[in-house]
Amino acid sequence: MDEKMEEKNNQSEDVKIKEATGVKSIPFAVIAVGIIVFAYIFMRYIVQPPFPATLTNFFMMFILAGVLLHITLDEKKIEDIMLFFSFTKKEPMPWDIVRYSVVVIVPLLIASNVYSAYKVTYAPPAELFSPHVTPPEWVVNMKVPEYAVDPNKWESKYIEEGRLIYEDNCVPCHGKDADGKGPMASAITYPASPTNFKEAGTIAQLPITYVYWRVKDGGITDKQFKSAMPGWEEELSEDDMWRVIMYTYTKAGVKPRTWAE
């Protein structure tokens, strides 16, 4: 009981002022609901392209945790929320709509989740996707040709040769600007769209030998990395592949990963 009394005495100054002056603020419950709803709408409809569903759910977990923390930081807020959803206190019309919506929508959401979990679908099963799968032993130990070792010393003639090969073979999917937006790109979406080489998490993260492996073997027959990327071993010579890789890095404006000694 003592704790309760003390809590009441500890009410923050602003609340007292607001109560004294009769200013009606938005109940915290409404703000909490607002944050949750807005976060979802923001991720799914405002940001373009929208967040993928699984990522949205993942972030919603953080949002819910944040709201829960926010509420429970203060005894007063917990009481307010309880009171708000217990329907014992009269609230103005708009807040009434909010609380009725919550008690109707939350069970519906749960029901819809149960429904979609049990519904038979014809989509391929979702799988964890690993962009940087483990390469075979030869990739780890391979020697890079002298002219391709140091990105600071790449000669422009090789890069120029690489450009021609790139434009002949890679542009349809990976695009003229190495941004993964070639004319055919939109047709390839599952399980991976053509790589945007300018993105920080792609070739800039990888040693050049790893990229060589991806070009040489492609992803169609690979057991770990399934993608629409064909293997180029039969179409291109080894030198061609090194040159096209050099050009790709140059065009994307990044360098292969190197290691501090």
Add this chain to the structure above:
Amino acid sequence: MSGWVKKQLILFSCLLVAIIGIIAAFNLKADYYDFPIIEARTVVWILAQTMLLFAAFILAVPVFVLIIEIGGYLTKNERMERLAKDFARLLPISYSITAILGGLFTFASFLLFPKYMKFMAGPFKGTFLLFIILITIESTIVYLYWTTWEKLQGNKKLQHIMLGVALNVVGTLVMMTANIWGSFQLSPAGISPDGVVTSIKSAIFNYTFWPLNIHRFIANISFGGFLCAAYAAYKFLSSKTEEDKAHYDWMGYTGTFVGVATMIFLPFAGYYFGMEIYSYNAQMGITFMGGALSKIWLLQAIVIAVVFIGTCYYLWLGLDRIPGGERYKKYLPYLSWGLVITFAVWATPRAWVASLEDVAGGTHPIFGTVGVMAPKITAVNLAILGVIVTFLINRRAGKYIPQGREMFKYMQYILIGLIIAVNIIVLYMSYHVDSAVRIKMSIYTFLFMAVAIGFIYFFDGLLLKGAQIRGQVQWGKMAQRSQYALIIVAVSNIWAMALLGYGRAAARLNWHVYGVLQDTSKYAGLPSMGRATVIISMITLLFLFLLGVVFKLTATDKKEV
């Protein structure tokens, strides 16, 4: 003397079991044997990880007890002395349980995986022997440390503290000896091309030996602090009297303090570990961080988020019991949301589930920009800053800041602003430079942060020197939910340790000793993430159960004293 022999009996019988296993293994013909129903790998996995958790506990408790004991000695604080003793009480039984688990683990590994264990027993015979000698010494010191607690009081207290120091030194050496084997498996060195150990010195001081030592040492202290806090929380919740509540509230706070103060260094120890893995074998680094095992880091980010935010939440609620604490309550939601957002960044995957609807495939701009390492390092740094600010608020809440010292406060604001600015600049640059440069930058950022945080505390000392207090801290006046937070933090901590234990072993893929001794058993492939987490959860439960046994047994001891 007979007491000592009795206490050592368990250790010796466990050693005997281990030795029987070793001898039997050398007479086995096959490379591998299976275990019915739960499979050989799972048996060794559970035994190894549960033993490691206990080993962490028995290393953590002496460090923790010593810190508290010294604190109590210096400040003449009776309460600290009582807490230290309360925890030292746990040591003898915990040692016995660790020894039992260790004996079983050795026995099982030699009999189920003779190929691997025979390989290790060759070059590392000397270290095995050293280990046996060290644990015998350690267990003797534990016995002395505990039995002389009452005798060595007053003038002789310093002798007892020295005994505690000796216990910690030997304990650390035991841990380091065990780390030789684990780190060698991960990054073997001193090996000839045909896989024979030619230089035992290089094999011992391999790439990941020191990072593993440092990481484990820091993590163990933190672990001890959080377990102490969780135990205190349990006792708090079941206390009937105000006096008990006050004691356990204070104990929970002290444990949390030790836990957090060491935990904030862990990310950096982790980077160092990661860096050494990359320099040992770049491909292992990529598999570990960006490839098949990258999902481990997402799970880790979530559990660490629980640990970080959970402790801060506890400290925020703790402001209620500090007179004057209410002044800071209005800032807490911002701090809380800040931490939630930084951890959301940390936990953002580079790629997630590939389904038709998601069309993830690693091409979504959010995955691409937030999912890589650059923003995560900034996020972790800012989260650490959040913890520091929480600490500052806690220190300041109950005091009147003396007049004329505003300057120090502004200096602190400037430093906090600088830390944020530097992190944002580094974040921007990280997207535009080589990975190697980026990793170097993160080290310098850490050094800068460490110095800046040091100065923040220095100014805090000047600011609050001789400050008048607003009133006594009302120990025991704590919301119940804060205690549940402490329990969740400890459980997440155990889970995180078991998860990363799995991660470190999984990084070797299908090798017993990476690149040297291949795993040719039917368990060479990695289990699915789902299966791994089930076993990790089972290990967590088993450990909690055994820990409960330790607490139960020592609690009955208490009545006798």
